[in-house]
Amino acid sequence: MPDLELAPLECRVLGCLLEKQLSTPDVYPLSMNTLVNACNQSSNRDPVLSVRESEVQGAVEALIARGLAEHWPGRVLKIAHTAKPTWNLSVQEAALLGELLLRGPQTPGELRTNTRRMYAFPDLAEVEACLAVLMEAEPPLVLRLARAPGAREARVAHLLSGPVEAGGPVPIAPEAPARAGRMEQLEADLCSLHEELAELRQAFEAFKAQF
Numbered sequence: 001m002p003d004l005e006l007a008p009l010e011c012r013v014l015g016c017l018l019e020k021q022l023s024t025p026d027v028y029p030l031s032m033n034t035l036v037n038a039c040n041q042s043s044n045r046d047p048v049l050s051v052r053e054s055e056v057q058g059a060v061e062a063l064i065a066r067g068l069a070e071h072w073p074g075r076v077l078k079i080a081h082t083a084k085p086t087w088n089l090s091v092q093e094a095a096l097l098g099e100l101l102l103r104g105p106q107t108p109g110e111l112r113t114n115t116r117r118m119y120a121f122p123d124l125a126e127v128e129a130c131l132a133v134l135m136e137a138e139p140p141l142v143l144r145l146a147r148a149p150g151a152r153e154a155r156v157a158h159l160l161s162g163p164v165e166a167g168g169p170v171p172i173a174p175e176a177p178a179r180a181g182r183m184e185q186l187e188a189d190l191c192s193l194h195e196e197l198a199e200l201r202q203a204f205e206a207f208k209a210q211f
Contacts (some may be wrong), residue, residue, distance in 0.1 A: 002066040002086060004139060006160045009051060009059040012039050014068060014160070015101030017081035018094050019044075022118035026207065029078035032057065044114065046103045087137060092130045095119040097141060100158040105145060107153035131156055 006014070016038035021028045030038065036056050042048050060079055063069035067086060072078040084094050095118035096111055103114065108127045121127050134142040143164050147154035157164045 002068050004160050005162045006066075007059065007062065008161070009039075009049075009055060010062050010066075011101045011158075011160055012045075012049065012051075013056060013059045014063060014081055014083060015098050016041075017069065017079065018083060018098030019102060019118060021081070022091065022095055022098070029072045029080035031076050031078050032060075035060070035079055044102060044117075087141065090130070090133075092119050092121065092126065093134055096127070096130055097134060097158060100142060100156065101160065105155040105157040107155050109153060111156070 013035065016035060017028075017030065020030055020034075020038060027034060032053060036051070036053050039051055039056055040049055060069055063081070064071070068083055069079060069081050072080055083089060083097070087093075089097065095115040098118065099111055099115050100106065106114065108124055108131065111131075112121045112124060112127050115121065131142060131144075134140070135144065140159055142156050142158050145155045145157055145164070
């Protein structure tokens with residue numbers, strides 16, 4: 001079983017590989033250049049990074065040493081993750097884990113919205129069922145955090161960077177009025193659409209670069 005004490009950049013690289021396999025399968029596995037661009041992507045990333053190829057290469061080698069990534073030889077060397085077979089992840093579970101690696105702790109509702117470019121969860125019940133599988137894995141891959149005062153939902157965090165304090169304070173804004181909540185949902189939906197458009201543009205540019 002791979003060591004789960006991943007460095008932050010290793011988490012970013014693994015999250016990008018999980019994401020791109022599901023959102024842009026035509027360009028997966030990823031070339032080093034595409035992987036660097038994915039790590040530095042400004043949409044659907046928290047925090048937004050600016051890392052060099054040498055740094056990403058080091059993270060890739062560390063993931064390979066942990067058994068979580070591999071090189072695919074060819075005209076252009078490409079990188080793929082091995083997390084799905086290693087942890088026996090379904091598409092739904094891979095989408096949730098990838099999203100948590102890319103954007104940090106989120107509520108199940110946020111995860112349902114933010115994973116749409118990878119997998120369209122029909123309802124929150126399926127999100128919760130998949131999170132339960134990840135929580136009950138051996139070792140556990142995610143953890144539900146304590147619900148902040150005034151918050152409607154507790155957030156979920158991944159455990160690939162080591163233990164997380166389940167009972168610690170979680171910085172969530174107090175519950176907003178219903179109208180504000182609807183506006184936040186609309187803004188989240190619009191952001192998701194912008195992200196999907198950015199993904200499509202990136203895939204198209206990568207496709208053009210092959211010719």
